[in-house]
Amino acid sequence: MADGDEIVLDSRLDEIRRLGPWLAAALSPEVGEAAIATLELVLVELVSNTIRHGHAGEAGHSIHLRLERLEKRRVQVQIQDRASPIPTEILNRSGELPALDAADLQALPESGLGIAMVQASVDRMDFRTASDGSNLTTIEMTLEGRQEL
Amino acid sequence: MVRFEQAEPGIVVVTFDEQRIDAANSPALRKELVSLIEAGTSQLVLNMHEVRFIDSSGLGMVVTLLKRAGMRGGVALCAMQAPVAATFRLARMDRVFPMHADVPSALASLR
Numbered sequence: 661m662a663d664g665d666e667i668v669l670d671s672r673l674d675e676i677r678r679l680g681p682w683l684a685a686a687l688s689p690e691v692g693e694a695a696i697a698t699l700e701l702v703l704v705e706l707v708s709n710t711i712r713h714g715h716a717g718e719a720g721h722s723i724h725l726r727l728e729r730l731e732k733r734r735v736q737v738q739i740q741d742r743a744s745p746i747p748t749e750i751l752n753r754s755g756e757l758p759a760l761d762a763a764d765l766q767a768l769p770e771s772g773l774g775i776a777m778v779q780a781s782v783d784r785m786d787f788r789t790a791s792d793g794s795n796l797t798t799i800e801m802t803l804e805g806r807q808e809l
Numbered sequence: 810m811v812r813f814e815q816a817e818p819g820i821v822v823v824t825f826d827e828q829r830i831d832a833a834n835s836p837a838l839r840k841e842l843v844s845l846i847e848a849g850t851s852q853l854v855l856n857m858h859e860v861r862f863i864d865s866s867g868l869g870m871v872v873t874l875l876k877r878a879g880m881r882g883g884v885a886l887c888a889m890q891a892p893v894a895a896t897f898r899l900a901r902m903d904r905v906f907p908m909h910a911d912v913p914s915a916l917a918s919l920r
Contacts, residue, residue, distance in 0.1 A: 673833040680862070697862065697892040701899075704864050708832035762905040765880060768872045773900050774865035780899060 665728075671711045671721035671743070676704045679725075686727055687735075687803075695803035699735070702781050705774040706739055706797055714743025714795075730800065734783070739797040745789045746775075810834070811841060816854065820919055821845060822912055824856040830867030839870040843877055851882030854915040858888035863896050871906065887915035 665686040669675040680700045687696055707723055715721050724740040757776045760768060779785060784800040812824045823842065827834060842853070853874060875884045887909040889897070897903045909915035 673831075676831060676833060677829065694892065694895070698895070700862070701864060701896060704831060708864070708866070712832065757901055760901050760904050765876055768876065768905060770869045770872045770876070771866075773868060777865055777896075777899055 666724065666726045669707060669723045669725070670719060671715040671723060671741075672719045673708060673711055673717075675723075676708050676711075679703050679707065682725075683727070691803050698781055699737070699801060699803065702778050702799060702801065703737060703739070705778050706799070709746065709774055710739070710741050710743045710795075713746070714741065716744075733802050734800060735803060736798060736800045739799075740794055742794050745795050746787065810838060813845065816912070816916055817920075819850065820852040820854065820916060821850045822854040822856055822916075824858070825860050828859060829862045830860055830870065831862065831864045832866040835864075835866040835870045839873055842870070842874055846874065846877045846882075851878045852919045853878065853882075853884045854912055854919065855884060855886045856888055856912055856915075857886055857890070857893055860893050861890055863893050865900065868897070868900050868902055871902070875905070883919050885909055885915035885918050887911055 665682070667678065667682045669678060680696075683696050683700055683703075703725065707725075710723060711717065721742065726738045728736045730736050757773070757780060778799070782799045782801045784798075786798045787795065789795050810825075810827060812826060814822045814824070816822045823845075825838075830838060846853075855871065871884065871886070878884055884906065886906050888911055889908050894903070894908060897906065897908070907918065909918060
């Protein structure tokens with residue numbers, strides 16, 4: 661994989677489908693399909709959250725992603741955008757997945773699982789907003805279930 | 810996008826002709842399948858055989874269907890590929906939705 665692979669997406673939900681092929685091109689065949697799929701899920705959740713909430717579904721805004729290999733088993737992805745930042749109470753509230761009870765049908769969540777699924781998958785997530793209004797989300801993840809890089 | 814088959818009285822088998830159920834297509838799928846429930850179908854088998862990727866909006870759609878079908882109805886999922894099953898487990902949704910191997914066993918679970 662080349663150091664510092666990058667992609668720029670437009671803030672449209674169909675653009676999230678470019679993430680899987682981008683990751684596969686950067687990480688295959690050294691990284692297994694299952695690990696790439698988990699990383700894709702994490703990025704799809706973060707980017708679609710930015711598009712739906714940060715940009716209120718409005719197209720025409722750029723979202724930059726940069727993938728870097730930190731060491732053999734770990735990668736870092738940085739996502740930069742100029743959307744409205746995720747409210748900190750949502751980031752804090754979503755730390756744990758809810759306990760689900762199939763018998764309590766109406767309590768099952770129909771939305772809001774995305775950030776919790778991200779936090780359950782990554783080693784580290786950091787979110788900061790710069791003084792110029794741009795947001796930088798950084799995740800670090802250990803890629804399991806794969807061949808040696 | 811989806812195919813419907815009336816397998817038995819009151820039970821419809823829904824086959825997704827999509828490799829992905831994500832934020833790009835789950836709102837349209839949700840609308841189409843909720844219409845089916847509102848038209849009187851309360852038991853659904855979701856055949857996931859073609860689906861290779863699902864995100865939280867896709868999981869949310871499945872939860873919506875279960876809620877709309879109500880306690881007297883049911884939603885049974887089958888033929889899940891490994892990455893899709895992994896996402897259900899990650900969200901702990903495997904506790905809510907048993908995963909059936911194929912359409913006949915999913916149908917049997919609803920009888």
